[in-house]
Amino acid sequence: MSLYLTHGFTAYSTKTELFDEIIHPQRVHWLPQTYQKAKTGFTYAPHILADMVLPPEKISWIRENPSIGKTAFILAGGNQHFAGINPRDNQKDTRLHYVYKFLPFTLTNVYAGRMAQQICEPDYISTDATACVSSLKVLQDCLMLEQFGYTRFVILSVEDAVTNSVLEFFGDSGACLTKKREEEEKIMPSAFDSVNGGFYVGQGAAFAVLMSEKEVAYYGLHPKARLVSACHSAEKLSNAIGQREDGKGYSDAIDGALTYGQVHASEITIVKTHGTGTKSNNASEKAGLQRSLKDFVATSYKQKIGHTMGASGLLETLLLLDNLAYGVVPGIANRTEKDDVFLSEDCEAPDGLVLSVAAGMGNVYSAAIFEPVR
Amino acid sequence: MIADADFFRLFDACAVLAKTPNNPPIPAGSLDDLLPSLNVDSLDTIIIGMYMCDIFGVPEEVGKTMQVRSVGDLKAFLLANATVESIDVDKVIENLK
Numbered sequence: 001m002s003l004y005l006t007h008g009f010t011a012y013s014t015k016t017e018l019f020d021e022i023i024h025p026q027r028v029h030w031l032p033q034t035y036q037k038a039k040t041g042f043t044y045a046p047h048i049l050a051d052m053v054l055p056p057e058k059i060s061w062i063r064e065n066p067s068i069g070k071t072a073f074i075l076a077g078g079n080q081h082f083a084g085i086n087p088r089d090n091q092k093d094t095r096l097h098y099v100y101k102f103l104p105f106t107l108t109n110v111y112a113g114r115m116a117q118q119i120c121e122p123d124y125i126s127t128d129a130t131a132c133v134s135s136l137k138v139l140q141d142c143l144m145l146e147q148f149g150y151t152r153f154v155i156l157s158v159e160d161a162v163t164n165s166v167l168e169f170f171g172d173s174g175a176c177l178t179k180k181r182e183e184e185e186k187i188m189p190s191a192f193d194s195v196n197g198g199f200y201v202g203q204g205a206a207f208a209v210l211m212s213e214k215e216v217a218y219y220g221l222h223p224k225a226r227l228v229s230a231c232h233s234a235e236k237l238s239n240a241i242g243q244r245e246d247g248k249g250y251s252d253a254i255d256g257a258l259t260y261g262q263v264h265a266s267e268i269t270i271v272k273t274h275g276t277g278t279k280s281n282n283a284s285e286k287a288g289l290q291r292s293l294k295d296f297v298a299t300s301y302k303q304k305i306g307h308t309m310g311a312s313g314l315l316e317t318l319l320l321l322d323n324l325a326y327g328v329v330p331g332i333a334n335r336t337e338k339d340d341v342f343l344s345e346d347c348e349a350p351d352g353l354v355l356s357v358a359a360g361m362g363n364v365y366s367a368a369i370f371e372p373v374r
Numbered sequence: 375m376i377a378d379a380d381f382f383r384l385f386d387a388c389a390v391l392a393k394t395p396n397n398p399p400i401p402a403g404s405l406d407d408l409l410p411s412l413n414v415d416s417l418d419t420i421i422i423g424m425y426m427c428d429i430f431g432v433p434e435e436v437g438k439t440m441q442v443r444s445v446g447d448l449k450a451f452l453l454a455n456a457t458v459e460s461i462d463v464d465k466v467i468e469n470l471k
Binding site: 042102110 | 394395396397417420421424425428434
């Protein structure tokens with residue numbers, strides 16, 4: 001069984017701005033309009049971000065053309081920050097401080113229910129909090145639901161990533177690239193590089209609709225890609241925010257996707273990596289990919305749009321599919337060494353299948369295989 | 375402090391914000407209108423109440439005690455707890471957009 005990606009919309013920023021007033025000064029990719037009225041308490045930055053991938057003229061088709069079977073709506077929120085206001089109520093003097101007066105809407109599933117009713121006629125509503133793999137992990141849920149008669153899958157992925165609390169936590173843990181690290185180490189965001197590395201946090205959202213083959217045929221749609229397979233896995237490791245250097249978590253997810261989709265490793269020719277560029281992820285992801293695959297080229301988008309966390313897997317996959325429509329696999333920004341695998345330069349897209357992978361805090365890994373419709 | 379017609383305009387503007395485009399509210403026409411008859415459910419009532427409390431300057435802790443069934447109940451609650459002396463309805467509606 002497989003599904004087809006018929007609609008895909010994204011919101012993100014390629015520009016960065018330095019936030020000097022926060023506890024760990026750092027650059028972020030953000031969309032200032034999402035914070036325009038945030039201090040009034042009547043707007044909620046992630047909700048406005050979500051609205052940016054849901055323009056009424058684009059989603060009206062979904063409501064006006066009902067599913068031929070059952071419809072599932074999934075909010076891939078990446079975490080349960082929706083449920084907590086207090087973490088944002090620190091550092092009141094920053095541009096990112098806000099409160100939100102409508103407490104029920106900060107409850108993830110209340111927001112999901114509201115959005116589901118607005119976008120489609122749902123037979124199933126769920127939310128996913130599986131950290132940075134969230135939007136890829138739910139693809140496996142879709143494939144499983146197909147076996148229960150679902151023919152349409154509506155996925156909204158957005159996370160409250162650029163906030164005082166997240167930037168403080170990522171700064172504390174040394175996960176992101178702070179101003180201090182940039183100055184001391186003189187590095188820029190990159191991945192799989194011996195000199196540059198690390199990422200900025202980014203605001204981003206993705207919206208996607210997947211349909212069964214029958215539903216695609218019924219409506220005569222031209223999909224962007226076929227979702228061949230997806231697999232989520234856990235890594236055995238005592239440190240819940242660590243990664244094994246041998247890449248076992250990555251390779252378990254990749255091997256699972258290959259097996260479930262009856263795909264041979266040699267059929268995967270293009271990889272959208274998680275690509276945060278941290279030392280631990282560089283080692284783990286590279287080892288996992290090299291263990292499971294043969295000849296491939298790999299890219300990363302986090303250097304261009306930041307780490308959009310729970311939304312990143314699906315958002316970056318949609319960006320890659322857009323690039324592939326022009327026959328290009330983009331190189332990884334700021335590489336200092338020539339590399340034909342973890343691409344230091346753009347390359348012509350080879351024929352074959354696409355693998356998207358993601359990793360998340362809590363020892364979680366997801367992989368999804370796509371066949372682009374070229 | 376505020377005529378019924380102006381109150382209905384404010385209520386309708388807040389109700390539109392509370393509802394989704396696919397499930398719009400019914401405009402208020404009487405203080406006796408019960409909120410469910412205007413397609414305003416319990417979640418919508420919280421949102422409308424928060425907006426209206428902000429407009430009337432009702433403190434947040436007081437606003438949270440609001441329990442209303444009709445448009446008239448809402449108006450009575452707001453007037454009993456308002457801290458603003460007058461409201462420029464047109465300006466408020468413009469700012470809500």
